[in-house]
Amino acid sequence: MLRGSRLFEGALSAPHSNKAQERADGERGRESSVEALHEVLQLPAALRSCPALRRALAVDSAFREGNTARLFRLLRILPYLQSCAVQCHIGRARRGALARLARALSTPKGQTLPLGFMVHLLALDGPEEARDLCQAHGLPLDGQERVVFLRGRYTEKGLPPAGTCSVLVASKLGGRTLEEVAMAEEEDEGVARLKSPA
DSSP: OOHHHHHOOOOOOOOOOHHHHHHHHHHHHHHHHHHHHHHHHOHHHHHHTOOOHHHHHHHHHHHHHHHHHHHHHHHHHSOHHHHHHHHHHHHHHHHHHHHHHHHHHHHHEEHHHHHHHHHHHHTSSSSSHHHHHHHHOOEEEEEETEEBTTTTTTOSSSSSOOOOOOTTTGGGGOOOOEEEEHHHHHHHHHHHHHSSOO
């Protein structure tokens, strides 16, 4: 068993594989991301220093670089409304992270990783979602608590599983209504703008 999350984070930060479809999708995403970044750089300095925009740029950068360890750290701290905005990309990010783990950890005899670690690393909603994600990608389980990375077993078929995203999105409501959350986040951004230098 490999030790230390730094090793796994390094595996998650590795460049994308060279599959033609993934490369084409990535290029389209990077082009639109670069265009958006260019537009942001044209904004006045006061707007560029807005905390919500800085968070969005950090998430975009982690996503473009394929640094899913950083991406999931950032997604955990996003406010509710920004979390909703990125929810449709979470399945793809998890698939990319799982593919990187498979490339880094797969051996002919199989190397195991605790599902609890995967739950934390990929911000999954629990062991059941981790098991489903692994099985959807052809990775066998050792009992109910560990995934086995066997060389040649990882597969990608169809769209990535979306997941429920309770940890990354729904939990951020905190028992409040959508209107209450939106008003609170808007207030927080207004206070942050007043504190930042013009």
